[in-house]
Amino acid sequence: MGVPALLLILVVAFPISLIFVQGILSEEGTLTLGFLQRIFEVRSNYMSLMNTLTISLLTVFFTVLIGCPLAWLVTRTDMPLKGFFKTLFIIPYMIPPFIGAIAWGFLLSPRTGFINKWFMGLFDSTIPLFNLYSYWGVVLVMSLYFYPYVFITVAGALERMDPSLEEAARSSGSGRFRVARDITLPLVAPSITAGALLVFIAACSNFGIPALIGTEGRIYVLTTRIFYYIYSGGFEGLQMASSLSIFLVITSALALLANRWYLRKKQFTIIAGKSMRPNLVLLGKYRIPFFIGCCLFIIATMVAPLLCIVLISLLKAYGVAIEWKNFTLANYKFILFEYELTRASIWNSIKLSLTAATVLTVVGSLIAYIIVRTKLTGRRILEFLSTLPYSIPGTVLAIGMILAFSGKFGINLYNTIWILLIAYTARYMAFAVKSVGASLEQVHMSLEEAARISGAGWTKTFRDIVVPLVRPGLIAAWFLGFMPMLRELTVSVLLFGPETRTIGVAVYEFQDAGYYDSAAALATCVLIVIFAGNFLMKRITGGAFGF
Amino acid sequence: MATVRLIGIRKEFGDVVAVDQFTVDIADGEFVSFLGPSGCGKTTTLRMIAGFDMPTSGDIVIGDALMSSVERNIFAAPEERNIGMVFQNYAVWPHMTVFDNIAYPLKIKKEKRNIRQNKVEQSLSLVGLEGFGERYPHQLSGGQQQRVALARALIMNPEVMLLDEPLSNLDAKLREEMRFEIKDLQKKTGVTIIYVTHDQAEAMVMSDRIVVMNAGYIQQVDSPKEIYENPANKFVANFIGLTNFVECEVISEDTVLLRDGTGSHEVKTTIPPGIGGKAILSVRPEHIEIAAEDGDIKGVVTRTVYLGNMIDYRIAVGTVELRVEKDAEEVFPEGSEVRLRFKKTFLFSM
Numbered sequence: 042m043g044v045p046a047l048l049l050i051l052v053v054a055f056p057i058s059l060i061f062v063q064g065i066l067s068e069e070g071t072l073t074l075g076f077l078q079r080i081f082e083v084r085s086n087y088m089s090l091m092n093t094l095t096i097s098l099l100t101v102f103f104t105v106l107i108g109c110p111l112a113w114l115v116t117r118t119d120m121p122l123k124g125f126f127k128t129l130f131i132i133p134y135m136i137p138p139f140i141g142a143i144a145w146g147f148l149l150s151p152r153t154g155f156i157n158k159w160f161m162g163l164f165d166s167t168i169p170l171f172n173l174y175s176y177w178g179v180v181l182v183m184s185l186y187f188y189p190y191v192f193i194t195v196a197g198a199l200e201r202m203d204p205s206l207e208e209a210a211r212s213s214g215s216g217r218f219r220v221a222r223d224i225t226l227p228l229v230a231p232s233i234t235a236g237a238l239l240v241f242i243a244a245c246s247n248f249g250i251p252a253l254i255g256t257e258g259r260i261y262v263l264t265t266r267i268f269y270y271i272y273s274g275g276f277e278g279l280q281m282a283s284s285l286s287i288f289l290v291i292t293s294a295l296a297l298l299a300n301r302w303y304l305r306k307k308q309f310t311i312i313a314g315k316s317m318r319p320n321l322v323l324l325g326k327y328r329i330p331f332f333i334g335c336c337l338f339i340i341a342t343m344v345a346p347l348l349c350i351v352l353i354s355l356l357k358a359y360g361v362a363i364e365w366k367n368f369t370l371a372n373y374k375f376i377l378f379e380y381e382l383t384r385a386s387i388w389n390s391i392k393l394s395l396t397a398a399t400v401l402t403v404v405g406s407l408i409a410y411i412i413v414r415t416k417l418t419g420r421r422i423l424e425f426l427s428t429l430p431y432s433i434p435g436t437v438l439a440i441g442m443i444l445a446f447s448g449k450f451g452i453n454l455y456n457t458i459w460i461l462l463i464a465y466t467a468r469y470m471a472f473a474v475k476s477v478g479a480s481l482e483q484v485h486m487s488l489e490e491a492a493r494i495s496g497a498g499w500t501k502t503f504r505d506i507v508v509p510l511v512r513p514g515l516i517a518a519w520f521l522g523f524m525p526m527l528r529e530l531t532v533s534v535l536l537f538g539p540e541t542r543t544i545g546v547a548v549y550e551f552q553d554a555g556y557y558d559s560a561a562a563l564a565t566c567v568l569i570v571i572f573a574g575n576f577l578m579k580r581i582t583g584g585a586f587g588f
Numbered sequence: 589m590a591t592v593r594l595i596g597i598r599k600e601f602g603d604v605v606a607v608d609q610f611t612v613d614i615a616d617g618e619f620v621s622f623l624g625p626s627g628c629g630k631t632t633t634l635r636m637i638a639g640f641d642m643p644t645s646g647d648i649v650i651g652d653a654l655m656s657s658v659e660r661n662i663f664a665a666p667e668e669r670n671i672g673m674v675f676q677n678y679a680v681w682p683h684m685t686v687f688d689n690i691a692y693p694l695k696i697k698k699e700k701r702n703i704r705q706n707k708v709e710q711s712l713s714l715v716g717l718e719g720f721g722e723r724y725p726h727q728l729s730g731g732q733q734q735r736v737a738l739a740r741a742l743i744m745n746p747e748v749m750l751l752d753e754p755l756s757n758l759d760a761k762l763r764e765e766m767r768f769e770i771k772d773l774q775k776k777t778g779v780t781i782i783y784v785t786h787d788q789a790e791a792m793v794m795s796d797r798i799v800v801m802n803a804g805y806i807q808q809v810d811s812p813k814e815i816y817e818n819p820a821n822k823f824v825a826n827f828i829g830l831t832n833f834v835e836c837e838v839i840s841e842d843t844v845l846l847r848d849g850t851g852s853h854e855v856k857t858t859i860p861p862g863i864g865g866k867a868i869l870s871v872r873p874e875h876i877e878i879a880a881e882d883g884d885i886k887g888v889v890t891r892t893v894y895l896g897n898m899i900d901y902r903i904a905v906g907t908v909e910l911r912v913e914k915d916a917e918e919v920f921p922e923g924s925e926v927r928l929r930f931k932k933t934f935l936f937s938m
Contacts, residue, residue: 203677203679205676205677206679206681208638208673208675208679209740211666211667212666212667212669212673213696213740213744214693214697215696216665228681228683320640
């Protein structure tokens with residue numbers, strides 16, 4: 042208990058509380074409400090707060106609009122191939138949003154995007170069909186990459202809902218649509234809001250999409266504004282960044298509280314215990330149109346952008362015609378073998394992810410064991426601290442790390458790989474605690490007690506009984522940490538130094554500087570690793586984890 | 589209230605035939621149970637009556653109305669059938685209060701608020717839940733939730749009530765209590781009830797008639813007494829109550845020969861038409877008389893179990909083992925030689 046607790050206090054509680062201290066202290070060390078002033082007096086700060094709120098709310102609106110019907114289609118209708126679609130609709134969840142942003146840039150950037158070029162050529166126009174580098178562009182890309190949150194939670198609820206609840210209403214005399222309104226919708230509502238909350242927090246905290254799409258169109262949100270201040274440097278910049286961070290935390294915390302308040306009376310379970318025969322809606326003559334609609338959605342939102350990235354990574358130069366003679370593997374050769382900077386960043390990311398994933402699996406399992414299996418006082422605090430770094434925006438965590446570990450308190454890790462290691466481990470600790478905890482809860486206490494009765498001590502029991510039984514959870518914990526860390530951007534972009542670039546940062550810098558072909562090649566490599574990793578995780582855990 | 593007629597119902601799920609050749613006439617106000625092991629097609633049949641599943645062929649008539657007919661392309665939706673249904677897991681809506689749950693069918697019928705209020709109050713007292721109206725389902729016990737489900741099914745004055753293993757999630761004591769309550773409710777309301785269960789005691793206690801089902805087919809339709817005393821076939825004899833099966837051979841028009849591995853015994857029994865040669869003799873444990881000297885068949889007591897009101901014996905007759913139940917007045921210890929006589933037997937084909 043003592044060691045993990047101290048560790049969490051040092052790398053989580055301490056840095057995060059420093060942000061608040063920094064926000065309310067003046068340079069002379071007196072208490073102020075300066076952080077409020079700094080937001081509301083600087084117009085661009087205030088605008089970025091408003092943009093964060095409105096963009097996130099619009100994203101929530103559109104993700105609910107997309108996610109709910111798709112969830113209904115794959116769980117409650119007789120649409121062909123719905124099991125296959127169910128997997129496909131989750132794919133955007135695996136793709137890093139900043140890579141999605143790059144892909145959509147290739148399709149819809151105002152002058153060079155494929156779709157816009159095609160449109161302008163077709164109608165001999167100089168006005169693009171859709172300018173991605175705008176307010177609505179950010180909303181579009183966010184909606185397309187965050188709707189799986191709503192889709193997953195709502196599809197889960199629709200699948201688990203006891204069908205007899207709806208059948209009872211039919212027997213009571215209400216028709217199909219009345220049942221949907223009186224029974225199904227109210228019962229699924231908590232899942233919709235849960236999904237919407239996840240989207241809201243993801244949208245507020247996202248850095249990649251607003252950085253690559255918004256910045257180009259001079260649309261700033263809190264995360265990109267914080268990035269700007271850290272780059273401008275100095276005490277002033279750090280103070281501004283901390284103040285904006287406070288608002289970022291408050292925004293997501295308010296959303297969380299609003300959801301709690303909404304759910305306060307809805308403490309019901311809709312999960313049935315017995316095997317279920319869900320009531321399938323027969324689509325009849327609409328069966329094929331819906332099927333075609335889903336295919337088109339997949340092609341437009343997943344196949345086209347991903348294909349675009351792969352295509353551009355294979356071209357001799359960005360913008361040349363797509364012909365056989367222009368195809369080359371030179372971009373891959375360049376980033377993987379020739380360019381020292383990308384080679385170093387790939388090596389850094391691999392080193393960091395391997396180490397951090399291993400550390401968080403070990404520490405996370407210990408914490409999970411304490412939370413699930415013991416009655417120690419303070420274990421709830423442990424749980425809270427271990428999940429906190431993932432519940433707050435990555436940007437905020439990074440600011441906390443800078444404040445805590447850049448020499449002010451005797452430890453200077455700034456610009457070293459250690460600060461990234463600590464930040465990564467803290468950030469993804471929640472995954473390990475959750476997945477190992479879930480596996481542990483499946484293992485009945487009596488199995489451990491039986492080992493103790495047979496004469497095994499605590500450590501022997503842990504090694505011989507607990508570890509083998511929670512193996513899928515341990516493997517998942519490692520992968521769930523390793524894969525997002527390998528392509529992490531939000532935290533890395535604020536913490537990397539000249540010697541400690543990561544893959545995410547390298548892709549971002551390529552794209553930002555206009556080296557689209559190199560960005561595309563590196564992004565393609567990342568995507569391949571992600572899909573392979575997910576496949577591997579699913580195989581090793583026997584389908585218990587992964588998509 | 590209404591009659592229910594099921595005529596030649598067949599239901600296929602893909603390649604699997606769940607129910608076939610199902611024909612039963614249920615009288616107005618009758619209490620009929622569908623009884624059988626899990627997977628016998630009883631719930632499927634119930635769901636077809638309710639309108640949740642469509643028969644592959646056959647007709648369903650409730651009262652004067654043809655509800656479902658594949659041949660005539662008629663299929664009434666569940667909400668058009670005026671059927672009350674009680675589900676195994678209660679299906680009480682968790683987001684509504686007890687009052688709202690019970691009032692829901694009236695709301696659909698657009699009954700006036702004060703009428704709704706009165707009717708719900710009445711039915712709450714009918715199922716013994718006065719004062720529970722404002723509670724939410726999660727504040728109720730399983731038994732109370734089941735009462736809410738019953739009240740909700742009854743409030744619309746249904747012509748027929750369908751109950752799908754409504755008591756299987758309750759504990760033993762409550763289950764016994766609820767049996768009588770459901771029977772009482774039926775007497776008060778006069779509603780026709782179709783009751784699905786795999787618990788023979790439940791079916792015996794409540795039903796006017798029992799439809800015994802196995803593997804999608806009806807085995808027997810009769811009163812509980814008839815089914816116990818005159819089982820139509822081997823399956824029914826085995827499924828309802830306890831019985832011993834012994835292989836035998838028909839040797840004359842009223843006698844079978846029973847071989848036990850060491851010797852053979854002649855037993856008089858009624859031989860149903862169409863049975864000859866090898867057959868199965870069924871004899872219930874309580875229909876075997878056991879005595880020290882008086883009897884036709886010799887056996888050895890191999891095990892005795894004291895059950896309070898009686899003793900459960902295992903008796904070896906050659907290589908055949910018979911189960912015998914007898915009151916505890918006279919005890920035959922394990923290892924003692926006894927003589928047996930069959931008081932009542934049935935003969936089934938192999």
